[in-house]
Amino acid sequence: AQSVAQPEDQVNVAEGNPLTVKCTYSVSGNPYLFWYVQYPNRGLQFLLKYITGDNLVKGSYGFEAEFNKSQTSFHLKKPSALVSDSALYFCAVRDEGGSQGNLIFGKGTKLSVKP
Amino acid sequence: ETGVTQSPTHLIKTRGQQVTLRCSSQSGHNTVSWYQQALGQGPQFIFQYYREEENGRGNFPPRFSGLQFPNYSSELNVNALELDDSALYLCASSRQTSGGAETQYFGPGTRLLVL
Numbered sequence: 001a002q003s004v005a006q007p008e009d010q011v012n013v014a015e016g017n018p019l020t021v022k023c024t025y026s027v028s029g030n031p032y033l034f035w036y037v038q039y040p041n042r043g044l045q046f047l048l049k050y051i052t053g054d055n056l057v058k059g060s061y062g063f064e065a066e067f068n069k070s071q072t073s074f075h076l077k078k079p080s081a082l083v084s085d086s087a088l089y090f091c092a093v094r095d096e097g098g099s100q101g102n103l104i105f106g107k108g109t110k111l112s113v114k115p
Numbered sequence: 116e117t118g119v120t121q122s123p124t125h126l127i128k129t130r131g132q133q134v135t136l137r138c139s140s141q142s143g144h145n146t147v148s149w150y151q152q153a154l155g156q157g158p159q160f161i162f163q164y165y166r167e168e169e170n171g172r173g174n175f176p177p178r179f180s181g182l183q184f185p186n187y188s189s190e191l192n193v194n195a196l197e198l199d200d201s202a203l204y205l206c207a208s209s210r211q212t213s214g215g216a217e218t219q220y221f222g223p224g225t226r227l228l229v230l
């Protein structure tokens with residue numbers, strides 16, 4: 001069965017420091033991997049996705065993620081955090097052969113960036 | 116902001132009642148997926164509609180049903196509401212192609228409270 005794990009409920013970072021939000025996944029086939037961000041009382045905003053090709057994916061707002069097949073990980077990174085990056089981040093996966101609608105989400109990681 | 120809209124934004128119902136939530140997809144998108152996000156959890160896939168037919172379903176009982184209209188807008192209907200149905204309901208639209216890697220764009224959600 002497909003699954004996504006976000007091992008950290010919360011990540012605290014000082015503004016200007018690099019940030020990493022961790023995600024590991026389990027699928028039977030090739031994975032399609034996504035990161036979304038959710039601000040309070042809002043829907044999910046798409047940040048980036050990995051389908052195939054270069055393992056380093058660049059997305060919106062300066063975020064990037066690195067796909068590591070051997071470690072089944074897709075960690076989200078940003079070189080320099082902003083206070084406005086504080087939000088809830090969700091990793092999601094879909095099996096290559098699965099229904100296009102069926103994204104499996106992790107529980108989310110709350111990112112807190114302090115000035 | 117995505118072009119996906121949902122109505123209403125908030126709703127309060129009592130146990131046993133029925134509810135209908137609405138979603139308008141982003142222009143050019145032909146597929147709508149619905150997710151339930153309980154407090155403190157990641158979204159869970161309910162079902163997807165493509166060409167007005169259900170095209171995949173998650174682990175939700177039959178009292179969760181839906182419709183997709185010719186203009187690709189969609190409804191989620193929940194009968195016999197239970198207290199555990201209290202959640203944020205998210206609609207996501209995408210443009211389905213044979214590749215299967217399309218990004219889903221989410222609306223702001225409808226927050227349902229069942230008393």
